[in-house]
Amino acid sequence: xxxxxxxxxxxxxxxxxxxxxxxxxxxxxxxxxxxxxxxxxxxxxxxxxxxxxxxxxxxxxxxxxxxxxxxxxxxxxxxxxxxxxxxxxxxxxxxxxxxxxxxxxxxxxxxxxxxxxxxxxxxxxxxxxxxxxxxxxxxxxxxxxxxxxxxxxxxxxxxxxxxxxxxxxxxxxxxxxxxxxxxxxxxxxxxxxxxxxxxxxxxxxxxxxxxxxxxxxxxxxxxxxxxxxxxxxxxxxxxxxxxxxxxxxxxxxxxxxxxxxxxxxxxxxxxxxxxxxxxxxxxxxxxxxxxxxxxxxxxxxxxxxxxxxxxxxxxxxxxxxxxxxxxxxxxxxxxxx
Numbered sequence: 001x002x003x004x005x006x007x008x009x010x011x012x013x014x015x016x017x018x019x020x021x022x023x024x025x026x027x028x029x030x031x032x033x034x035x036x037x038x039x040x041x042x043x044x045x046x047x048x049x050x051x052x053x054x055x056x057x058x059x060x061x062x063x064x065x066x067x068x069x070x071x072x073x074x075x076x077x078x079x080x081x082x083x084x085x086x087x088x089x090x091x092x093x094x095x096x097x098x099x100x101x102x103x104x105x106x107x108x109x110x111x112x113x114x115x116x117x118x119x120x121x122x123x124x125x126x127x128x129x130x131x132x133x134x135x136x137x138x139x140x141x142x143x144x145x146x147x148x149x150x151x152x153x154x155x156x157x158x159x160x161x162x163x164x165x166x167x168x169x170x171x172x173x174x175x176x177x178x179x180x181x182x183x184x185x186x187x188x189x190x191x192x193x194x195x196x197x198x199x200x201x202x203x204x205x206x207x208x209x210x211x212x213x214x215x216x217x218x219x220x221x222x223x224x225x226x227x228x229x230x231x232x233x234x235x236x237x238x239x240x241x242x243x244x245x246x247x248x249x250x251x252x253x254x255x256x257x258x259x260x261x262x263x264x265x266x267x268x269x270x271x272x273x274x275x276x277x278x279x280x281x282x283x284x285x286x287x288x289x290x291x292x293x294x295x296x297x298x299x300x301x302x303x304x305x306x307x308x309x310x311x312x313x314x315x316x317x318x319x320x321x322x323x324x325x326x327x328x329x330x331x332x333x334x335x336x337x
Contacts (some may be wrong), residue, residue: 026050026051026052027093027094028052028090028091028093029051029053029054029094029095029096030053030054030055030056030089030092030095030134031043031054031056032057032095033062033097033098033100033139034056034062034067034096035062035063035067036062036066036102037066037200037205038241038245039055039062039066039099040067042096042098042245044070045245047075052075052076052077054076054092055078056089056099057078057081058080058081058082060113061106061110077089083124084113084116084117084120084121085120085124086127087124087128088131089128094136095125095128095129095135095136097136097137097139099117099125100114100121100139100170100173100174101113101114102141104167104211105210106209106210107167107169107170108166108210114169114173115169115173117173118174118177122176122180126180126184126190130184135191135192136192136193137195137248138177138192138193138195139195139197140178140194141197142300144161144178145160146160147161147296147298151301152301153300154261154303155196155261166293167294182194192257193256193257193260194258194259194260196260196261196262196263196302197244198237198262199213199237199300200240200263201240201323202240202242202322213326214326215227217277217323217326220277221283221330223284224285225286225287226274226285226286226287226288227289228288228290229270229289229290229293230270230289230291230292230293232287233269233270234269234299235269235298235300235301236267236299236300237267237302238273238319239315242317243315243316244262244263246313246316247262247313248262250307250313254310256311260310263315264302265301266319268319271287274287277323281327
């Protein structure tokens with residue numbers, strides 16, 4: 001496993017603003033979707049802080065391999081549960097709601113499950129937090145902005161999303177989840193947080209998840225063609241996973257209840273990303289252009305002014321380093337699934 005975290009309280013509180021709310025150690029935190037890409041990294045980070053971690057995941061898109069390295073960790077417990085049904089794993093002080101198919105290859109296939117997780121699953125997770133008086137953090141996504149007309153996207157921007165397009169099962173599930181979280185705060189005074197996560201990559205991405213970085217790295221290593229949908233000029237903001245997790249934890253420990261963007265401000269075109277990956281892997285794979293996918297956003301870039309001012313956060317891992325680490329993971333046995 002590639003070591004990612006030294007996220008003890010002193011290491012990341014030290015450069016944060018005074019608005020951060022200190023929390024004690026030995027908190028029992030529940031993560032829905034804790035065996036997923038981001039959820040498993042959050043497990044590592046929360047355990048490194050000294051907490052107990054409860055993972056709830058039905059493994060529809062998550063993988064037990066992502067948390068296998070924690071199998072002997074006494075402070076972690078795993079429950080194979082579908083959160084679309086009411087669930088209760090006992091008292092907790094924090095609920096991190098990360099469950100949802102997130103990669104196009106997953107939510108295009110599991111569209112109904114994606115909608116159910118973003119609706120019923122969100123309500124059940126909120127009900128659990130309300131029952132035990134726990135704090136609640138929603139892992140939302142840049143997808144709520146749709147194909148934005150504003151660039152970069154500020155948290156106050158309402159977005160431009162097709163409510164019935166192919167991507168809508170994921171887009172609208174995240175939008176509904178945000179509505180539910182805000183409503184539980186407004187009507188029940190639940191202590192909530194919302195993080196809008198932009199494109200995140202790194203070790204534990206699934207090889208066949210259909211995302212740009214994983215597809216490009218996989219095909220480069222196999223010597224197969226890299227397929228770019230459109231003319232390659234679409235822009236993306238790419239954030240390495242350890243930076244995203246750091247941002248999520250800072251939001252979790254803050255007093256901020258409105259959405260916060262977590263992502264890299266710098267953009268790269270899809271074509272430039274493909275070229276960088278070919279150079280990093282040393283591959284001679286060709287690049288092929290294909291018809292643009294429906295509702296594929298032309299640009300995604302976060303305005304992270306709020307995260308910088310409120311949390312003292314910004315990405316630290318440069319793109320070259322992050323892509324190299326991810327390629328190394330894909331070369332290893334862990335990247336074969």
